[in-house]
Amino acid sequence: MNLLATPSRLDAEAPHQSRRSRTDVAITAIVVLAVLAAIVMGLSTHRFVTLANAKAILTSASLVGIAALGLTLITIGGSAVSLAVSQTVAVAGMVFLSAQSLGLLPAFVIAVVCGTVITGLQGAVVGYAAANPVVLTIAASFAITGVATGVSGGTTVSPTGTGYDVLNATPGGVALSVYVLIVMALVVEWVLRRTGFGRSLYLIGENRPAARAAGLPVGRTTVVAWLAAGALFAVTAAFTAAFNTSANVNLGGTLTFDAIAAVLAGGTPISGGRGSALRTLAGAVLIAAVSDILLLRGYSTGVQIMVKGLIVLFVVVIVHLRAKGRQA
Amino acid sequence: MPSTRTDEPLVRVDGLVKSFGSTRAVRGASFSIAPGEIHALCGHNGAGKSTVVKMLSGQEIPDDGEIRIAGEVRDLRSRQAAQRSGVALVDQELSVVPALTVAENLMLGDLRVGWVNRRRSSGRRFRTLLDSLGLGDIGLDRRVSELSMGERQLIEIARALGQEARLVILDEPTATLSDVESDYVYAAVRNVAAAGCAVLFVSHRLGEVLGLCHNVTVMRDGAVVATTPVAELTIDSLIVQMLGEAPHRLDPRSGDDRGGDADVLTVSGLSVPGRVDAFDITLRAGQVCAVAGQLGSGASDVLRAIAGLVPAATAEVRVDGVAVRPGHPAASAGAGIAFVSNDRKAEGLFLDKPVSWNLLATRLPHVTRFGVINRRRWTATLAGLVELCGLDGRRAGHSVGSLSGGNQQKVFVGRCLGRDDVRVLLLDDPTRGVDVGGRAAIHALLRDAARRGMAVLFSSTELEELLDLADVVVTMHKGVVVQRHEGETAGAVLLREMTHGAATVAEVPR
Numbered sequence: 001m002n003l004l005a006t007p008s009r010l011d012a013e014a015p016h017q018s019r020r021s022r023t024d025v026a027i028t029a030i031v032v033l034a035v036l037a038a039i040v041m042g043l044s045t046h047r048f049v050t051l052a053n054a055k056a057i058l059t060s061a062s063l064v065g066i067a068a069l070g071l072t073l074i075t076i077g078g079s080a081v082s083l084a085v086s087q088t089v090a091v092a093g094m095v096f097l098s099a100q101s102l103g104l105l106p107a108f109v110i111a112v113v114c115g116t117v118i119t120g121l122q123g124a125v126v127g128y129a130a131a132n133p134v135v136l137t138i139a140a141s142f143a144i145t146g147v148a149t150g151v152s153g154g155t156t157v158s159p160t161g162t163g164y165d166v167l168n169a170t171p172g173g174v175a176l177s178v179y180v181l182i183v184m185a186l187v188v189e190w191v192l193r194r195t196g197f198g199r200s201l202y203l204i205g206e207n208r209p210a211a212r213a214a215g216l217p218v219g220r221t222t223v224v225a226w227l228a229a230g231a232l233f234a235v236t237a238a239f240t241a242a243f244n245t246s247a248n249v250n251l252g253g254t255l256t257f258d259a260i261a262a263v264l265a266g267g268t269p270i271s272g273g274r275g276s277a278l279r280t281l282a283g284a285v286l287i288a289a290v291s292d293i294l295l296l297r298g299y300s301t302g303v304q305i306m307v308k309g310l311i312v313l314f315v316v317v318i319v320h321l322r323a324k325g326r327q328a
Numbered sequence: 329m330p331s332t333r334t335d336e337p338l339v340r341v342d343g344l345v346k347s348f349g350s351t352r353a354v355r356g357a358s359f360s361i362a363p364g365e366i367h368a369l370c371g372h373n374g375a376g377k378s379t380v381v382k383m384l385s386g387q388e389i390p391d392d393g394e395i396r397i398a399g400e401v402r403d404l405r406s407r408q409a410a411q412r413s414g415v416a417l418v419d420q421e422l423s424v425v426p427a428l429t430v431a432e433n434l435m436l437g438d439l440r441v442g443w444v445n446r447r448r449s450s451g452r453r454f455r456t457l458l459d460s461l462g463l464g465d466i467g468l469d470r471r472v473s474e475l476s477m478g479e480r481q482l483i484e485i486a487r488a489l490g491q492e493a494r495l496v497i498l499d500e501p502t503a504t505l506s507d508v509e510s511d512y513v514y515a516a517v518r519n520v521a522a523a524g525c526a527v528l529f530v531s532h533r534l535g536e537v538l539g540l541c542h543n544v545t546v547m548r549d550g551a552v553v554a555t556t557p558v559a560e561l562t563i564d565s566l567i568v569q570m571l572g573e574a575p576h577r578l579d580p581r582s583g584d585d586r587g588g589d590a591d592v593l594t595v596s597g598l599s600v601p602g603r604v605d606a607f608d609i610t611l612r613a614g615q616v617c618a619v620a621g622q623l624g625s626g627a628s629d630v631l632r633a634i635a636g637l638v639p640a641a642t643a644e645v646r647v648d649g650v651a652v653r654p655g656h657p658a659a660s661a662g663a664g665i666a667f668v669s670n671d672r673k674a675e676g677l678f679l680d681k682p683v684s685w686n687l688l689a690t691r692l693p694h695v696t697r698f699g700v701i702n703r704r705r706w707t708a709t710l711a712g713l714v715e716l717c718g719l720d721g722r723r724a725g726h727s728v729g730s731l732s733g734g735n736q737q738k739v740f741v742g743r744c745l746g747r748d749d750v751r752v753l754l755l756d757d758p759t760r761g762v763d764v765g766g767r768a769a770i771h772a773l774l775r776d777a778a779r780r781g782m783a784v785l786f787s788s789t790e791l792e793e794l795l796d797l798a799d800v801v802v803t804m805h806k807g808v809v810v811q812r813h814e815g816e817t818a819g820a821v822l823l824r825e826m827t828h829g830a831a832t833v834a835e836v837p838r
Contacts, residue, residue, distance in 0.1 A: 196696040202681065203689055209675045213637060214690050214743075215661020273680060 027321055034314070038290070045296050053296075055174050057288045061262075062177035063236050063243075065284035067255055068262035069181075069188050070119075070232030072280045073225040076192070078205035078272030079126050079133040081260050082226075084141035085233055086252025088118050091148045092234040093241030093251045097159040104163030108238055115234030116227050118144060123226020127219040141256075148249050156248040167242035177239045181281070184232065188277035201225055206273025262287060264312045267319050287311060336399070338363040338526040339495045344393035346379050353379040355550040356393070361495070361526035361543075366517060368537040368558075369530045371547035372570050372823070373789050377530055380547070381499055384528070385417040386410030397494060416488030418498045420623070424480050424487070426473035430458070433472055434487050457486050460523070461516040477602075478509025485516050489525075496520055497528045502536060503624035506602075507806075514540050532622040534563050534827045546570055563828055567820050571791070591649075592783040593665075593752045595634060598643035603629045604807045607643075611752070611783035616774065618794050619787045620826055621804035627787040628670060630804075631754045634785075635667035636660035647751050664751035666690065666744035670760055670787075676740050679729035686728050687713045687743050694747070716776075717742035718769060734766020741770055745777050753777055755786040759793060771797050789826065791819040805829035 042048045067085055074082055082088075096111035122140050125131045169176045192198035200221045204211040212218050236255070241247040266283025268275025287308055294304045337360035344357040354376040361367040371377045382388040384395060386404040394401050397413055404410040410417075424433050434454050454468055461482055472480055481501055488496050498517065502510040517540065521527050531537050537544060538558050545555040546569040553569050591610050598607040604626035611617055621627030633641035636657040645652040645660075653659040660667070669675040677686050687710060688695055695706045714721045717738045723731070728739055737759070744753055758774070759767040774797060778784050788794055794801050801817060803810040803825035810825040 194701050195699050196692040196701060197699060199685065199689075199692055199701070203678050203685065206678045206680055207674075210669075210678060211689075212657050213635070213667055213669050213675045215658050215666075216689065216692075217658050273678075 023321065023324075027318055031318060038293075041293055042289070045293050048293060048296055053292065055178075057285065057292050058178045058181075059175045060292070061284040061288035062175060062181040063240055064255065064258045064262055064288075065181045065281060066177070066184055066239070067233050067236040068259040068266075068280045068284055069184055069277055070229030071259045071263050072266075072268060072275060072277055073188065073192075073201065073229050074123075074133070075263055075268055075270060076205045076272055076275050077201045077222055077225040078208055079123075079222060079226070080270055080272070081134065081263075082119065082122065082137045082229065083134060083256055084119075084122065084137040084144060085256040085259050086254070087141040087144040087148070087249075088115055088230065088233045089237040089240060089252040089255055090247065090249050091115075091118065091144055092237035093244075093247040094148060094152060094157045094249075096234075096238045096241050097157050097164065097247050100159045100161030100163055103161070104166055107161075107163065111238050112231050112234040115237060116230040119230025119233060120223060120227040123223045123229075124219075126226070127222030145249050152248070154249075156246050158246050164238075164242040164245075167239050180235065180239070181284075184235070185277045185281040188228075188232075192277060197221060197224060202273055205271075258287075261308055261312045265315050267315055269319050269323065270316075283315075336363075337361060338365075338398060339528075340394075340396040341380070341384070342394045342396070344380065344383055344395070345391045346383060346388060347391055352550055354383070354390075357547065357550075357552050358393075359545045359552060359555050361528060363494075363524045363526055364521050365543065366521050366527045366529055366541045368541035368544040369528055369547065370532075370534070370537060370544055370566065370570060372791070374549075375547040375570070376550040377547055378499070379550075381417070381497055381528070381530060384410070384495070385415055385497060411491055414492060414494035416491050416493035416496050418481075418484050418488050418496065418501055420499045420503065422477075422480055422484060424472050424483050426480075427471065429469050429471055430454075430466060430475075430483060431468035433483055434468075434490055436487070454486075454490065457490050460519055461486050461489075462512065462519070476509060478505050478512050481505060481509070481513055482516055485513070485520070489520060493525060495526045495528065497530070499530045500532060500623065501529075502531065502533065503622065505624075510536065532827050534566055534824070535829070537566070538563065548572055563824060564820070567823050567827075571819060571823065592647065593634075593785070594644075594646040594649075595630075596644045598630060598633055598641065598645075600626070600629045600633055600638055600641045600807075602807075604633070604641075607804075607809060609785070609802065611785060613751075613781045613783055614778050615800065616778045616784040616786075616798050617800040617802065618798035619785065619802050619804055620789065620794050620822055621787065622789055622826055624806075625804040625826065626807040627804045628756050631667065631756045631785065631787055632669075634660070634752075635665060635754055637667070661690070664749055666750045666753050668740055668744060668753070668755040668758060670756035672736060672740055677728050677736060680727055682725050683714075683719065683728055683731070683739055684710050684724045686739050687717075687724075690743050691747060713742055713746055716746050717773065732766075734762045734769070737762050737766060737770060738773070741773055745773060750782060753782050753784045755784070757788055758786050759788075759790070767793070791822060794822060795819060 047053060067089065071081060071085065092111045092115040095114045096107050099107035099110045122136055125136055126133045167176055192201065200216050204216060204218050204221055208218060240251060244251065262284035263280050264270065264283065265286050266275070266279035266281070268279055290307055290311060291304045294307060340360040342358050344354055345352070346354045357376065357380050359367070369377050369380065379388060383390045384404070386407045386409050389405050395404060396402065397415070402413045404413060404415065425436065431451060431454055435450060451468060458464065458466060463479070463482055463486065466475070466479065472483060475483070485498070501513050505513065514536065517527055517529065529537070529541055538561060541558055543555055543557050544561060544566065546553045546566065548570060590613050592613045593611040596608045599605055607630050609617065619627040619630055629638060632638050633643055634645055636655055636659060639655045641654060643654055645654065647663045647665060650663065652663040652665070673679065678689065688706065691709070695701060695709055710724060711721065714724055719735060719738060728736055731739070741755065741758060744750055759770055762770065774784050795817060799814070801813040801822060803813070803822055805826060806829060810830040813822070
């Protein structure tokens with residue numbers, strides 16, 4: 001009976017293989033076409049291929065990118081997304097500016113601690129009590145805004161010193177935040193690939209019950225991911241506040257969804273277990289570059305936002321189809 | 329009624345055949361059920377019972393053979409088609425919706441309830457239905473979540489009957505119920521039969537089969553062994569029919585002294601409310617112990633509770649004399665308990681990840697230094713494990729999901745092996761869905777683990793596995809330990825204890 005089983009299994013697998021590869025070929029073709037179209041669009045756009053424009057793209061990608069790196073950790077770990085990014089950034093930014101009288105570094109440290117604690121608390125509830133991260137962070141975003149409004153009296157915070165201006169420096173003609181983005185992306189990528197924490201995070205993100213049954217520290221790993229994410233949100237906050245030279249509860253603006261868009265456009269699936277920091281970096285740059293092309297071609301803001309949505313949709317569908325192809 | 333009962337069967341199954349791939353799950357099943365008859369379908373695991381049930385209820389299409397209901401050949405190619413032909417299935421898993429009311433649950437899947445629910449007319453119909461099952465005191469507007477498990481099972485039966493069923497199939501309806509709750513089900517089943525339906529009753533509990541049913545069809549290896557009236561059967565003759573030549577283990581294991589007499593695992597007073605009552609066990613190093621029990625016997629719950637995966641469990645668990653914090657899987661793992669779940673996909677492997685990641689998932693601290701992965705140690709440990717499990721080293725980078733079931737299970741078991749810090753290995757049905765070759769390989773791995781000084785505790789219902797692999801077999805029935813077997817053991821005894829418990833053995837005529 002066993003001898004009979006072998007050939008029939010092989011037969012059964014053969015069509016699967018060919019179907020999988022056909023889907024793969026189709027997906028690859030679509031991706032290649034899309035990339036070619038983008039390149040053609042870029043090359044044919046006046047003033048797109050210039051050093052100054054490259055710097056502009058990177059600068060506009062940098063603030064969203066740093067926050068998106070933090071979000072990447074949350075997403076890979078299977079906690080979907082945090083919807084409280086903007087609010088956390090606003091609070092950390094307000095703290096950063098009002099602590100300027102202590103000097104730049106202490107103010108920065110205080111802001112990072114603030115972002116870390118706020119986000120880490122949410123991570124603890126998600127990690128240990130298995131709360132739904134989406135619901136929890138919606139609630140948290142209201143709580144954070146409420147407390148911040150109460151404490152600040154609803155006013156705009158002005159800097160109490162001038163140390164913050166260092167963050168607006170442009171060494172080598174490129175904004176400081178771009179260097180920070182690149183360094184942070186490399187650090188996060190290294191942590192994900194080379195540390196036990198990174199491995200656990202991928203495993204927990206892929207199958208949380210299995211990780212639990214295997215005795216992995218599910219709660220602790222999740223909390224560490226959220227803590228790190230909070231620190232990265234605070235870094236974004238410091239740069240955003242320094243750039244604006246003032247901060248109120250709306251400092252974060254549309255950052256939450258911009259960061260989510262960057263993570264998704266990089267091809268990190270929302271369900272967790274896969275993805276990387278470098279992908280998120282690419283996603284942030286991709287969105288910034290496409291917005292830049294549209295801007296240079298004179299399209300309105302409305303069109304830019306709509307295209308951002310289409311990019312996210314496109315990548316998410318491609319990622320989904322590829323994942324399905326792998327399972328088949 | 330009695331005349332129709334003998335002359336004209338209501339349901340007649342003739343020569344059903346079904347293959348999956350090259351495996352013939354059912355090779356010619358024939359039997360018939362008269363109106364008003366309660367007909368039992370028995371057989372050991374893998375005998376083909378559930379495949380027959382699936383074919384009758386339209387979930388699988390037979391390769392050959394016919395199903396006649398009231399004399400007509402029926403083509404049951406979907407659950408809806410089966411329902412329209414009057415076949416109702418009460419599944420092993422409860423499918424009532426706790427958040428809905430009794431009436432709303434009864435309406436689900438009822439073909440006569442139209443797009444617009446007509447509550448009032450169906451209400452009257454449902455009321456008489458519930459009354460006929462002895463559920464007169466249950467209001468139609470009660471939420472199902474307020475009902476006991478037994479009552480929920482009855483609602484399930486009521487729903488099946490509400491579809492104007494002529495054949496009602498009950499697939500292990502009492503497996504997870506207490507005695508009192510089971511009694512309600514028996515009464516309901518008798519009512520159903522008295523109303524003229526044919527009932528097919530699938531069960532592992534031989535006592536209830538003999539007490540409730542009129543005729544028993546026993547299947548073995550996909551074929552029907554015999555259909556016998558219960559009056560001519562005893563528990564023992566039924567077991568002989570189910571097993572054929574009963575497997576038997578003669579020589580007691582010589583290995584009891586190999587690990588010294590150090591107690592590795594001590595469990596006392598393990599209870600899971602409604603599932604397990606006061607379970608005790610002590611395991612020495614090098615011992616392989618089995619907890620034998622059917623679905624709902626609590627065997628699986630015992631293992632899960634020791635692994636810390638049952639928050640409601642109370643127990644005192646000690647590993648090498650050190651108490652383990654209950655209800656925390658990470659604490660159990662830290663104390664040296666490794667658990668292999670019976671659900672490899674949902675609670676076991678990380679299917680999307682490479683074999684290497686899966687094998688090393690539980691020992692990340694050992695391959696990292698200050699949290700950073702040490703590549704040399706990673707490669708060395710991986711190579712050792714791949715060798716130990718007999719896997720193909722070239723596939724270490726492939727995703728586990730691309731391996732065969734047997735190899736996946738090897739990875740799953742293998743990730744707990746070859747470590748000094750794992751003292752106890754718990755395996756919940758370790759060879760479920762694994763072919764013969766893979767099974768032998770996994771057994772070899774487990775014996776090897778025991779020889780290296782681990783204590784191995786596994787649950788199983790497979791007699792051959794229990795007899796081949798275990799030094800000690802503890803049988804369980806309805807949440808309590810029936811008997812502990814060491815040394816010479818007969819398969820028939822194990823099967824009887826698993827299916828019938830201990831208390832009633834004396835009542836059975838020899």
